[in-house]
Amino acid sequence: MIRQDFSRVDPKRRPALDWKKRQFAAPGFAAQDYAHRLNFYTVPPTAEITLEEFEVWAIARLKVLSELEACAFRNRSADETAAYMGAILEKHMPLHANSSRGGTLQEERRKDHYSHFILRLAFAATEELRRRFARLETMLFRLRFKDDDLKERQGFVDSLGxxxxxxxxxxxxxxxxxxxxxxxxxxxxxxxxxxxxxxxxxxxxxxxxxxxxxxxxxxxxxxQLSLVVAEFTRRLDEALELTARALPRLDEDDRLAPILAHLSQSFTAPDAAYSSSDAVDGLSTPTAASIDTLAQHFPLCMQNLHQTLRANSHLKHYGRLQYTLFLKGIGLSLDECILFWRRSFKLLTDEKFAKEYKYNIRHVYGDVGGDANRRGRGYTPYSCQKILTEALPGPGQSHGCPYRTFGVDNLVALLQRTGVNEREVLGLVREDVKKQRYHIACNRVFEWAHRREIRKVKEEGSWGAAELDTILHPNTYFKRGWMLKHLGEGNVGVVGGDGERMEE
Amino acid sequence: MPHSVSPEASPVDDTQLPQTSAQPLESVVKEEPTSPTEDVPMSDAPSPSEAAKTKVNLEDLFDDEDSDEEFSSSVPQVKAEKTPEQEPIKIKASSGFADPDAMRAFYQRLFPFRYLFQWLNHSPSPTNDFMHREFAFTLQNDAYLRYQSFPTSDLLRKQAVQMISSRFEIGPVYSTNPRERKSLRKASAFRPVAKELVFDIDMTDYDDIRTCCTGANICLSCWTFITMAIKVVDVALREDFGFKHILWVYSGRRGAHAWVCDKRAREMDDQRRRAVASYLELVKGGAQGGKKVNPKRPLHPHLDRSLDILRSHFQTSILLEQDPWAGERSTHLLDLLPDPTLRAALSKKWDSAPSRPSSSKWADIDALASSGALSSLNPTTLKEAKQDIVLEYTYPRLDAEVSKKLNHLLKSPFCVHPGTGRVCVPIDTRKVEEFDPLGVPTVTQLLGEIDEWDRENGGEEGGDGSQKKVPDWEKTSMKPYVEFFRLFVAGLLKEERGGVKREREEGDPMEF
Known part of the structure; x- marks a missing residue:
């Protein structure tokens, strides 16, 4: 494609013909006055800051955003998030109301303003980063909007026009x-x-x-909150799109580029990714035939899918997807996986199976499909976060997290079927579910089912705290459960070594 | 399978394409001997040899249809006359409704490509709305061919005829021509920009409350579910969201699709589509979820209005025709009721009379509650629980995933359902009650009707060449459906052009 000529012109000398380009046209190099605590970030900053400020401010905002993302991953409710974030915001990015006594109001707001735009530069590069950044910034804005002083908030909204x-x-x-x-x-x-x-x-x-x-x-x-937030997101999305387009033409020196690259790389979320390459220690390669035996170590979501599959000899699309990915995660090979599904769908003809189901399994494993899919070796197993945020199952569907999708009485019945029969645990699970803390309920059940083993490794000190952290991925649930139940097997006496190898 | 074309899990590439269909379009045009001229659908009666051939095909096809178990009794039978002097062309018994010869004739002579083009193009001359639109073909060997696009409706028709696809689907308009997507420098330059807002209602989602049929079968009493769904969704889209151009299409077997074609709807992003789908979605949760309908109180005006529409259907279609709580099934009804004493009393009563019909059981609830024996029961709770039950058994169950994504593909109107041979005809919402899915014409029937018409009118038409040509669809029972579609498209076009109506189109805007 032919590059348009104007992009070669020094941006600062480019005539301001188009409002989209105006932001680069005549930098005023002037400090802005911030009348409101909140900011829609429509005007980019133009004053000078030091390189150190550039980096320090960006990192501070990044910390806030990652903590915010962590709250979302842990399924904290809005109130819990607000309480938790209060301290963190105060430490890294304090932002006080006009009525507060502090003399650094303008300083705080300047930092907020500049750091936002620095991160915009750092996260405009790819679609995925843009979406994540917009989502987190929206969350942050919502958080601040909510705890803003009523009168000041009204003033801010009025100023938006x-x-x-x-x-x-x-x-x-x-x-x-x-x-x-x-x-x-x-x-x-x-x-x-x-x-x-x-x-x-x-x-x-x-x-x-x-x-x-x-x-x-x-x-x-x-x-009003919802309206203002929607407007904020809309404008931010548009602005990020523009930034992304302007990014390659930015008249860049080599001072900022490395900082920006470093920032976007270090935006590591505590996403519970599970790399499928590390098979479970001591577990010989699972086969289609061994799934039934292994199923006792599966988390409830997968046990439910397994039982449904065995009962109906069929699973609907999203159930298949969730279960296939989990099986892929525990190390089941593609051939064995196809064999597993073929045997499980025993009411179907070979032809129908090959026509309607096989392709999807192969697609999941990255055996077929577009280039990106094949190169990425298919999809990654779903984390609890993904499973918990999906749409609820419709009639006949059985995917999702049972703690969320089941009625409480049905859930308790299911738990009892899988051997969880202690009154106290079931009572606590009921409470967790009522408070929508589904993963806590799941972890509670896990800890109860493996209470002896966990006590043992704790006493021996062979497993560190990291190995006993909250489970956020069905495959971690399986892996940890399986290891605990087979402590010392295969490598007798070197439980400690076992634990070390757990670290990924 | 409703999710078979979801963007992630479907064949996203045309790598499966068989060798024959991978030819570039230009060669296709040249190598098309069976299509004599471009304006076949508009031509006079077919040449004698062609007509005879079609007749003979038909005969065999009707035999085939008679042996079909699914709808054998209800299909209106049209007997084609025997033409013994012609040697019948053999059609394999297994060929079914997607029979290549019938399908070719269908695309050549009956499929209203012109109106389909106008519908998608929103203007008389080809625009990017049509040229960058994705079409996906399902071929005879069930291979699935995505990212097809066409500069004109004639080329679309040629490809359909040449590939004899059993059906084709319509996807979004992309930012660039889908055929050129691989030659782009940046992958992000190829993205969907617009598509009609679509809805899919399928009988599968009703399987847990439907007692008359199972699986792929339908009858008139379970079609009522779809009728109710159309009424509720249609009025919500018009009254609440302000959409005007909503096309409902019979899906060919046991469901219906809606295409919301307003410009405002076409340009919606995924978030807005999700919002509309969730707004309309009410019945949630799988078999283990317990109560599936849990609306907030007071009921949202949309639900209140839906309840008014559905209440009358509940009495007749559900309680009398479906009889959903006969025998053992009444336990589910008990689960949905709020008060344990009421449940126990009803359970006792019903266990002693296992053959009690659902309508009596429904009446029992009120009778028992009003008898005053249950002091613990709150009348409001019971009323709300009963409303929830009515909604659970009547409220539309959408396959919401279809509506939520801009790039989801949906089968085109007027395609033929390969399982039943029925044409996916539009449904007139003003007469939705009268729509009979079992009376929808099949391909074979339609081809028979053309011959019938030609035989009756052939003489006069041949005698006077200057007479107006009659398109083939006008000779068949497709006529009212195509007419309806034509008017729908005309209405849409009129609005797209800003209501400016040119003078020469005064009489009939679509007649060329």
Missing amino acids: LEWERVEEGERRELGAELAAASGLKRVEEQGWFKVDWERVPELVEQRRVFLRRGKAYVPARE
């Missing part, structure tokens, strides 16, 4: 019943109501929390 149509008094009275039913508010008249295109509040539409009529969503003032 968002075009929201007010619902007139007459219309509001006419639609009173519908508005009340949709929003769950008792007194409709006490609220101010806005009328916006529903596309601007997809979050509220998704949860059926607004009244819709002819493409307009009727939003109560209380839901």
